[in-house]
Amino acid sequence: MIALKNGDGIQWPGGKRIAVMLTFDFDAELLRHSVIGKKTIGFSDFSRGQYGPHEGLDRCLALLDRQHLPATFFIPGKIIEEYPDAVKKIADRGLEIGYHGYEHDSTLGLSADEERSNMEKSEALIEKLCGHKPAGHRGPLDVLQECSMALLQERGYLYDSTLKDCDWPYIPQECGPRTPVIELPTEPGIDDFSYYYFSYADEATITCTYPNDYVYGIWKDYFDELASEGDKVMVLKFHPQLIGRSGRIRMLEQLVLYMEQNGAWIASCQEVAQYVRDFYEQKEGACQ
Template identity: 35%
Template sequence: MSETKTQATLTFDFDAESLWMSLGQMSPQPMSRGKYGAQVGIERILSLLERESIPATFFVPGETARRHPDKVRAIVDAGHEIGHHGDVHEAPATLAIDEERKCMARGIEALVDVTGKRPNGYRSPSWDFSENTLGLLKEFEFEWDSSLMADDFRIYELEDAGGDGTGITELPVSYELDDAPYYLFAFMPVYLAGMSDPDKVLRIWESEYRGAAEISGLFNLTMHPQITGRYSRMQVLERLIKTIKDSGQAEFVTCSDAVSNLKSR
């Protein structure tokens, strides 16, 4: 079936407190927003995915694995995939190569400690690379990445600065298919006025899905437990899943399965 079906990947960046730590906001209010993702958001998401029998990919920073090992184990026990998402949600471009290598290694170590398994996919916490990131992804033998934007509904191979293929597959992301620009509200570091009407977000996501389905491509959606985990937004996710299922044109898969299914066509 996967030869012709759209590959729908529901991905969740399980940042928890690490998002706010990386922004230097470690006072009780922002840290509690992170904790909400681990205590409330994750439970709602896991329960919806179980009801719908959908496998998903969760990108987990090392800090989240150390703070919430039981939640990360629950994700794995439910059959979902875990990807690398930094150590304490660092933006790679702010790190010297030795620091970036250390963050990558510490992130892997934390995930192996909790899940017993090495991740084979990566998502940059800032959705951007430093000049060293690609080389480090090869060094640590990652097979795919999901941070960049040179396509929308098609996977592609990342090339090095010289234009040579790296063997690393990109599952492109986009701000259109990310819950944060629509919903995330924060006063600092800049005033981000999220709080979009969930119905508006659903209309955009359904339209993007139709685009992916037209070419039986990839529909790669990014969400965050501390953002989409709110009740009103979970309704949007549930309705989107229904739209995708009712179309009969897609299968929900992990990022690793999407890569192997799309590459085998």
């Protein structure tokens, strides 16, 4: 995928040095179903997924409340059906909710009809919850179906946040010049999955999690360099079942405070994508 335009030279509002987005993939047990490939997961792994709705989410929301932070939650449609009380807590706060598949479907090769059907089901659930359709999409397990970008454009999405090819927001080539879908790239180095996912499930055994101060150091270095470059985004990606463990939330709060003191514009993905789209339109208008 080749960037049609990239955001080098973009200036953030209020002289801020960088746009930072706190994003939470609220997948519950579907995360582990996807990682081990649709097999039945053991009860222990299932319960690790449920830590998100049972405990981790509240800790994430409490942090957002304490620091008056905007955030974006990407939620599979099936999780909206299974955990209505938990997702209502997110919607009631006015936090953004984006499309994240129906069953966290990460299998490559979904047909356009299958993906369209997933979108229709999930969009209706999000609309019922929030009063409007989602503005953004993130592919489950970072998988973007071949048909997805065209469908997002067709269905009026403002942005996608799945790809990994740069630190700028940009318009993917597939979009063409009309009604562009802004890409807000993510990166495994600023994804809690890379440090905190833990499972005994066969074929996907990971039994290591990293110390919080080690992760803090890595994320701070990402932030410091990107902020010094001046025209970048930092899309931090979390899962309530992982970052929502007690000590990790304290670490995240320290990081948020550090970023705020050092020039971060912390905003929802929708706010940043809209800002970027307006920036491009003004820039193009000035050139004509």
